[in-house]
Amino acid sequence: MTDSLVLTEATYYILLALYTPQHGYGIMQMAENLSKGRVHLAAGTLYGALSTMSEKGWIRLLPVEEGSRKKEYQLTEEGLKVLKNEIERLRELVANGELVLGGKNNG
Numbered sequence: 001m002t003d004s005l006v007l008t009e010a011t012y013y014i015l016l017a018l019y020t021p022q023h024g025y026g027i028m029q030m031a032e033n034l035s036k037g038r039v040h041l042a043a044g045t046l047y048g049a050l051s052t053m054s055e056k057g058w059i060r061l062l063p064v065e066e067g068s069r070k071k072e073y074q075l076t077e078e079g080l081k082v083l084k085n086e087i088e089r090l091r092e093l094v095a096n097g098e099l100v101l102g103g104k105n106n107g
Contacts, residue, residue, distance in 0.1 A: 007086045013039050014049055015083045018059055018075040024050070027073070058082055 007015070013031035022030065027050075028041045041049075050073060053059045058079030062072040075083070
């Protein structure tokens with residue numbers, strides 16, 4: 001069930017990057033840019049994650065153009081659902097933290 005999933009930060013950024021079709025290097029760049037350099041995806045980590053997410057039906061490999069070696073991936077409807085559930089889960093975490101700490105500027 002996707003409602004109880006907790007994504008790793010790498011998986012979260014990969015799914016986010018695949019909101020629009022991307023190839024591996026584009027995913028790496030987008031994850032690093034969005035996280036302001038905090039998330040750096042090594043090739044082995046990325047391609048292992050892509051394989052796992054593909055098996056789960058969260059992403060799909062787009063048809064490869066003739067003569068091209070670039071593989072592009074795209075988020076599926078199931079992957080988008082997983083991503084949206086994770087965003088909602090993260091919002092709840094932040095809201096609970098702010099509730100307990102008494103606001104955003106308490107620290």
